Every structure is written in structure tokens, then in C-alpha cells.
Amino acid sequence: MSERRQQGEDDGATNDVAGCGCSIVLLAIGYFIAARFGNDPANTGKSAIALGGGFCLFLGLMVGRQTWAERRERRRTWVASVMEQRTGVITWRDAELLAVQHMRALGFLDARHTGPGSDGGIDAIATGAVAQVKMHSKPVGRPDIQRLVGAADGGQPVILMFYSFSGFTSTAHTYADERSILLFSFDRAGTVRALNGAATRALRSV
Structure with a gap:
């Protein structure tokens, strides 16, 4: 494996770890907020907080999807x-x-x-x-x-x-x-x- 290729793999692995970590954190936060404040839809304040949790869940999924897509592209590219x-x-x-x-x-x-x-x-x-x-x-x-x-x-x-x-x-x-x-x-x-x-x-x- 060439030095340039190895550097690209190392950088890609670092990005994968960062992306997966960020995705997991966002999903965990989103799940916690949604579970904690989403059980009382009549409470406007709690509903707004739960909506923020849902947004964190969505963002976590998007980060995970992008990380996976970039990983697949690297494996297809020389x-x-x-x-x-x-x-x-x-x-x-x-x-x-x-x-x-x-x-x-x-x-x-x-x-x-x-x-x-x-x-x-x-x-x-x-x-x-x-x-x-x-x-x-x-x-x-x-x-x-x-x-x-x-x-x-x-x-x-x-x-x-x-x-x-x-x-x-x-x-x-x-x-x-x-x-x-x-x-x-x-x-x-x-x-x-x-x-x-x-x-x-x-x-x-x-």
C-alpha cells in the first residue's frame, strides 16, 4: 500500500470514528430527551423539548448515514x-x-x-x-x-x-x-x- 493511500486510510478511519461517535451521542441524547419529555403531549413546554430530542435523533441518523456513505466511497476509490x-x-x-x-x-x-x-x-x-x-x-x-x-x-x-x-x-x-x-x-x-x-x-x- 502506498504512503499516500495509507495516509488516506488513516484519515478516513479517524473520520469514521468521529462520525460514528457523534452519531451515537446525538442518538443517545435524542432518545433520552424524547423518552423523558415526550410522554405528556398536553404540556407545551415538554412537547417543545421532546421535539428538540426528535431533531437530535434525526441529526444522529443523518450523521451516521453520511459517515457510512463516505466510507463506502473510499472503499470504491483509488x-x-x-x-x-x-x-x-x-x-x-x-x-x-x-x-x-x-x-x-x-x-x-x-x-x-x-x-x-x-x-x-x-x-x-x-x-x-x-x-x-x-x-x-x-x-x-x-x-x-x-x-x-x-x-x-x-x-x-x-x-x-x-x-x-x-x-x-x-x-x-x-x-x-x-x-x-x-x-x-x-x-x-x-x-x-x-x-x-x-x-x-x-x-x-x-
Whole structure:
């Protein structure tokens, strides 16, 4: 795990603890107030206090929900060390090198760029894995993923990965899920996000 990734995990864990703690405190306060003052609806003063307790309960639930959502997003996200590259991910070549870097982070240490004209539709390859990268303005469709499957059909089982700048269509998602193909999106800052279950499980091992 890279130093930058480790720092992000540490910061995220700290935020999780703080968020969960705040949520629990708010829920406890809200429950206590609602139970203590909510049993006499005819008393306007007590009703107002009970309403404040209900608000604390609501706020506690919202804090807990936000903490959980942020935790899920972190587990779906990997950030490359592109800060040294002032231009970030601009060209298709940058995108393919980002995919190679990401594959290595996933444990495919011998991942390499295949080079133009020699890949048969595969942009990055490693022992046990191949990847296709698209930096198009439109979502990748099912036919592109099918072509990746055809290009990788060499008799040996490999993990298939697809990286897209603009995401994937719903039919592409369905086909990828049926084939256990890892779908990722990326942006110009070098952030890679898992877009299906297979990809999320892979990112959790980084």
C-alpha cells in the first residue's frame, strides 16, 4: 500500500470514528430527551423539548448515514500518484499508463503497456490479467466489452478489466457482471473508481 493511500486510510478511519461517535451521542441524547419529555403531549413546554430530542435523533441518523456513505466511497476509490504530473491524465497514453499503475497496485506487479498496434484490442497486460482503456466522451457499450473478451480468449483464464473515462452503459454493466469483468472509471486527476461489485472487491485488497 502506498504512503499516500495509507495516509488516506488513516484519515478516513479517524473520520469514521468521529462520525460514528457523534452519531451515537446525538442518538443517545435524542432518545433520552424524547423518552423523558415526550410522554405528556398536553404540556407545551415538554412537547417543545421532546421535539428538540426528535431533531437530535434525526441529526444522529443523518450523521451516521453520511459517515457510512463516505466510507463506502473510499472503499470504491483509488488515487494515483499523478500529482507530480502537472498535466494529469490528458491523453489516451496517460490513461493507459494510469491503468498500468492501477493494475500494479492491485497486485499485478508485471503489468505493462502493450504499445500501439500490437495489442489486438488490449491496452495493458500482466500475468493473469488484461485491460482495455477508453478515453471517449460517451459511455462504453457492451460491444466494446465483448471485443475485450474476444481479444483475451487465449485459452488461459485471466481477469478482465475495463477502464473508461465516461463510464459504461447499462447493458455493458449487465454483461460485465455476468462475466465478472472489473469495470473502473477514471478522471483527469488520476482517481480510479470501481463501478461494479467485482471491481469494488478488487479495490478492497489494495
